[in-house]
Amino acid sequence: MRNTSNKAYHGYIGQVPGFDYEALSVVDVHLVEGTRSFTELMWPEGNPSFCDTVHSFGRQLRELEKMVRRMLLESLGVVEHFDRQNSELTFDLRLAKYGALTSQEATVALPPHVDVSTITLVVQHKVAGLQVLTADGEWLAVPPSPNSYTVLIGQVLQGWSNGRLRAKLHCVMVGGDETRYSAIFASHPKDDVMVQVPEELVDEQHPLIYKPFSYPSFVNFHHSEDGAKSDDSLKAYCGVQVVEVGA
Ligand SMILES: O=C(O)CCC(=O)C(=O)O
Numbered sequence: 001m002r003n004t005s006n007k008a009y010h011g012y013i014g015q016v017p018g019f020d021y022e023a024l025s026v027v028d029v030h031l032v033e034g035t036r037s038f039t040e041l042m043w044p045e046g047n048p049s050f051c052d053t054v055h056s057f058g059r060q061l062r063e064l065e066k067m068v069r070r071m072l073l074e075s076l077g078v079v080e081h082f083d084r085q086n087s088e089l090t091f092d093l094r095l096a097k098y099g100a101l102t103s104q105e106a107t108v109a110l111p112p113h114v115d116v117s118t119i120t121l122v123v124q125h126k127v128a129g130l131q132v133l134t135a136d137g138e139w140l141a142v143p144p145s146p147n148s149y150t151v152l153i154g155q156v157l158q159g160w161s162n163g164r165l166r167a168k169l170h171c172v173m174v175g176g177d178e179t180r181y182s183a184i185f186a187s188h189p190k191d192d193v194m195v196q197v198p199e200e201l202v203d204e205q206h207p208l209i210y211k212p213f214s215y216p217s218f219v220n221f222h223h224s225e226d227g228a229k230s231d232d233s234l235k236a237y238c239g240v241q242v243v244e245v246g247a
């Protein structure tokens with residue numbers, strides 16, 4: 001296997017019995033070196049057109065991610081943290097393929113989950129499947145469109161915002177005889193960054209919920225047995241314990 005990673009679920013995923021799914025990850029897709037090293041891995045003889053296309057896609061998605069994140073920080077009144085946060089983030093692109101099914105009946109291809117990322121942008125290529133749980137508790141099927149993106153808040157942004165922004169539960173349902181492709185672009189903190197709630201987001205009404213954490217350690221916990229068991233892996237990993245005094 002060539003596309004590997006020391007972070008769980010960040011390299012090639014596939015060959016899972018009973019699950020016709022494969023995905024490849026382009027790490028640091030916004031950097032020339034990132035797309036080049038992925039291209040050289042897959043095509044040692046070179047593939048400049050793939051490299052240029054994916055790199056340009058990655059850079060444009062980074063601009064979209066920044067635009068959305070800036071709006072979110074503005075709405076929380078903490079936009080002064082935007083530039084520093086930009087310097088602390090990196091961006092990966094996952095290209096996923098969900099195999100065609102013989103039956104038309106919709107089947108869960110990816111069970112309900114929240115992403116570990118800061119922000120995820122999903123583009124579905126022609127075949128529908130992504131569903132997002134709304135605030136009213138309804139599953140909303142997102143129609144595929146080549147020029148619209150679904151923005152999902154990930155657990156890192158939930159943590160950094162002291163729970164003001166919530167990671168969105170979503171899943172993928174597939175059915176029918178068409179292979180489904182999707183591109184999943186995610187921002188997340190660089191390995192050496194400690195994610196810390198800005199002090200402006202902590203006050204009496206909003207006591208600190210999460211202690212500082214690092215992304216790779218959190219991701220490893222999230223995919224561990226204990227992480228998989230918990231309803232809220234971020235809280236289980238770095239949640240502040242509330243001690244009731246004199247109850
Ligand atoms: O394929 C999709 O539409 C979304 C996939 C997803 O949610 C994920 O890989 O985390």
Ligand SMILES: [Fe+2]
Nearest residue numbers: 113114115170
């Ligand atoms: Fe996801």
